[in-house]
Amino acid sequence: MPAAAPDTFREQAAAALLTARDRTLALTGCVDDNDLKAQHSPLMSPLVWDLAHVGNQEEIWLVREAGGRPALRADLDSMYDAFQHPRADRPALPLLSPQQARAYIADVREHALDVLDRTPLEHTGGRGDTLLGDAFVFGMIAQHEQQHDETMLATHQLRRGPAVLAASDPPPAAVDPADLPSEVLIPGGPFVMGTSTEPWALDNERPAHQVHVPAFFLDTFPVTNAAYRQFIDDGGYRDPRWWSDDGWEHREQAGLEAPLFWERDGGDWLRRRFGVLEPVPPQEPVMHVCWYEADAYARWAGRRLPTEAEWEKAARHDPAGDRSRRYPWGDDDPQPRHANLGQRHLRPAPIGAYPDGASPQGVHQLIGDVWEWTASDFLPHPGFTAYPYKEYSEVFFGPAYKVLRGGAFGVDPVACRGTFRNWDYPIRRQIFSGFRTARDVEGVR
Incomplete structure (x- = not known):
């Protein structure tokens, strides 16, 4: 705004x-x-x-x-x-x-x-x-x-019962993901994280401050259902090598075997979505996974989750002008061509559906579709001041909560911007959560 x-x-x-x-x-x-x-x-x-x-x-x-x-x-x-x-x-x-x-x-x-x-x-x-x-x-x-x-x-x-919500399907892929690189290099260097000028930004988004982020690679798209199924098929849920100690303990206690709302249908998978049972769409971002599942997948893939600062740099930094933008595509408010927001659709769009929303470096669908887990705990920005009440952000700061960024298809644009921060317990799966992975650039610290 x-x-x-x-x-x-x-x-x-x-x-x-x-x-x-x-x-x-x-x-x-x-x-x-x-x-x-x-x-x-x-x-x-x-x-x-x-x-x-x-x-x-x-x-x-x-x-x-x-x-x-x-x-x-x-x-x-x-x-x-x-x-x-x-x-x-x-x-x-x-x-x-x-x-x-x-x-x-x-x-x-x-x-x-x-x-x-x-x-x-x-x-x-x-x-x-x-x-x-x-x-x-x-x-x-x-x-x-x-x-x-x-x-x-x-x-x-x-909720169990017949479907009561309806919406049109999201647009199909406008670009073929196979024609794009699977990951994008985000150059190292400083950028301005957070904001001091966004009129309706909430206290945890403030103030703007400079952060140095070493170079890293980030997935061009969120991890898809098809990619996540490879993790399942490879025994990822039964191999403690890929899980943190806390994650493996939770996986065993909760009996995790697949994303929430998935169920086996012979050799395939179905999902329940707002009262409808349907085949899992392979090219949609995976959804309803907890932080521990996202972390385990990243380890299995030889990668990691991006930090919150890395995610925001990829989403906001414009290297041409060396400035931070409001959104990956620029400073204009989100339009339907940019991102899947506002409950226009009741599902994520397939990867490649929103090329107009890509960042300058070529990272797609950072805004909308699914919330993206990051590696970071929910902590205040340097210089944080609680306003207008401590219970919005301050009481949640600490290692108990992990940060999610980017919004999902059910997020209204008024509550979604490049600086907006969401957070939840690492065990939560009922939220519309997915992720993308990152990796270090060898030899760069």
Whole structure:
């Protein structure tokens, strides 16, 4: 989102909030009340909890904090506080009914849009340190709702029953991956990681800082289902040589044999995708693998996972101008020709589908399709400052969480950019996660 006047930010914020709400209502309006109240996995909240939670956060931050207005439902704050109630415990709470939740979020939205319409905004150059500067708090809440929409999409994937979601297929490959090199050399040297000017960047993306990254090779495309199947067929899941100690222990305890939602069909594999059982598409990026699986595959292939800094350099650095861009293709906001985002499709696109989204060095599909695991723990950038609350990022910093980058097909563009950071436990597989691999350049440190 390039620099814009306050009124433009106001329009962008209103549009982002509307887009998020349309998606929320679509994801919760396609199933009956029993499905909304059910917990489809202990890893996930009931959909009706997410529905009211996005409204509660909007009330807290837009109506009360930004608007300075009295609370509409202060009694809901505790019940919809994600830190007070683990997901597994939420079905036992006296949650709002689906009808009550819809009425509540509609009431909150009416007040929030009135605040947006009436509140003076200032242009701060994307500093991200004032709630109203560049409509930051409105963008933050639009991103928050879209992140819960992605979570609800993952809940739909875990849900058993007939298909209730529909979308067109992604585009076919526009270039033949066989005509491109399998890996790309990313030259060594410094680049600017993070941002201090992106208006709606969240605190963990800040501040911009220079990082030196030695030269390395990176896969041109994410690892595909076909490539991952070679790992399976070669006994990768039964050979501890390829697994870290923690990874092998988890593999044995969890009984991992293939990506989540895969099942054998004779000598082939099927996958369950949003209520549909289908053959695993060989040329799509592999999905629903945990960090330990990605790490094991990379070791088996004689490679490794890229660090977060390597991933971001490949995605943002423009060697011609020696600068960091917002996206691999440049500074323009994502368009359908660039990347598979926004739940336009309910699956990753085959590799080679988005040549217009490639980086200057020729790395494809860094944005969209699948989140990509990196080798890095989730840690603050140098000079990090928590804003506007510690619970968004700071409480998660440390070795327990691994960083994912790039977004997936279920990520809205408002919550996806070259600096955006996602994180999760290395055992998580219900997320739309894949990976690509890297290797060192011999003799370069």
